[in-house]
Amino acid sequence: MVVTPAFESILSNLAPSLRGLIFSLPENVLQSLEEIRVRKLRPLAIGFRGSSAFVTPQGELSANPAGAYLVSPEEFLLTLQIISRSSVYVFEEQLKQGFITLPGGHRVGVCGHFLLENGRIIGIKEVNGLNLRIAREIIGCAVPLLPKLLDESNQIGSTLIVSPPQGGKTTLLRDLTRLISTGSSSLNLAGCKVVVVDERSEIAGVYDGIPQLDVGPETDVLDACPKADGIRIAVRSLSPEVVVTDEIGTEEDVAALLEAVNSGVRIIATVHAGSWRELEARPSLQPLLQAETFVNAVLLSRRHGPGTVEGVVRLKRQPPGRIEVSGSA
Template identity: 35%
Template sequence: MYIDRDIQCFDEAAAALGTGIASALLALPAKLKREAFEIRLRCGRPIAISCAEGQIFPCDGVDVSRAVLDEVFYNLCGHAVYSRESDIARGCITVGSGHRAGICGTAVVSGGTVTALRDISSVNLRIAKERMGCADECMRRLFANGLCGAVIAGSPCSGKTTILRDMAKALSEGRADGIRRRVAVVDEKGELAAVCGGIPCCDVGRCTDVLDGYPRAEGMLQAVRCLSPDVIICDEVGADEDVAAVRMCAGAGAVLIMSVHAGSVDDLARRPQLISLLHTGAFRRVALLCGRSAPSAVAGIYSSEQLLDGEVQLCG
């Protein structure tokens, strides 16, 4: 069902790197394009493609030069580095339909804070893929007793963002129960909706408002103040200010659905960020994803009460 779309996503991500590198990537076999979830460029090393089988070097023997990596960086910045300074300082740039480029280099530090990067040494472009319907199983198991606050937990590349994106559309369009809900997506990194010129490049539903580029905590509070959402969705929460905002939004009556990093069942009971979120009382269920070998697949559903009591038992 998704094969042609996967190739399209790969080609779009490759094109964002500029003609110098894109021509080699666009010529790769269709099978590798379908399976790829990252394109990795390291100065003085060959191009690497990350897929379920591991790291593939399709152009082994041809190393990425400094000139090519500089061209890639300027292309990712839209040839206006100054316009992406805050993103660069954070270490990532989002392009196209939500493809996220992680940037490595030498940090420029001022007052204990990274303010810029110089001497770019590597780029990791994570390919964003839309999976229409991928959230259906997760929603069925999470919301078996009705819509409730939920946390989607998983390791990197496990499909957290992909599920949240499809969940936003499903709740906005009433795909599961026929009820169209007002959904607010807080998209700090531009990965969930990939807004361009005020229009989401990713389909997050007709009843969805996107707060693009807002810091998570500020975006959540802005949504409650101005948008009267039924549901607030955001990615990768866990900072202290996020937890405080979650507590305030839950008190305003919004259902919160968010993601956190957790690679295993043991992580669910140990990660302080997750425990802090569960203590707010805003979340009743936690979905743990299988991992990069089966993106967006659900390994298990757990009760927040049991996790807080130190019990890790499946409940869905």
């Protein structure tokens, strides 16, 4: 397998012995690798193509944890030390959110004993599990989608991307952000001023203040900023034409999005749901739907792999105030 810089950057965070085991996996597995799970004194595991498996001492895959490679305390500690090499302060601050962003935009989910003060997380100790999530940037994956999202004035319409977990929504959202920021001469679409509110550092993958993933030339990123606060900050001080954010769901998110739309800002957002019916059943999102906030909805699945577009639909109000889905593609 030709090792890309992006792939090398994620594996370089593992203890050398664990790195060697992952490198010895079949090439087709490595090419579709999504997660590496490192748990202290427990089997080494990976996620790929929407499934999971354990890694044996011979560098093979197994469904049986009994024959899997056990991660030693020394290997776990070394991996943790490599991950935290940049700054102890930054490392501790990121731990409060339960994840760490790595060079290349990759993320590490962290498990352990969380410390609370007045109901807020102030730290974590006794770390016992790490989930290295591989950031996959697919430049151009949103190109076929872009023309379907333009409104009657040939401007990008506010769009809601509906996806089950691990449905490829963030990868699609990132490339769509890049296209909106860059513009398209073939579509006679000028680039827009975009603000990404990246609460979980997944869209732009900011590391050391610099986006590791391409979100376009006219894009500002509010990294690790709570969505509701970030949306309001963007509207008040950054004069965006489009605000992009991931995984909306709380009443605070909805209120901030409505404020942004009422200020003339267009919204590109994602939400977790397996279907439109499931989405409609979520009470917190009803104000957005009833206010006709979104012009388009994009429905994703994993049917043919992450990012499968099941439909692009226009949203319009029909008496007596019900949202109708029409024009699937």
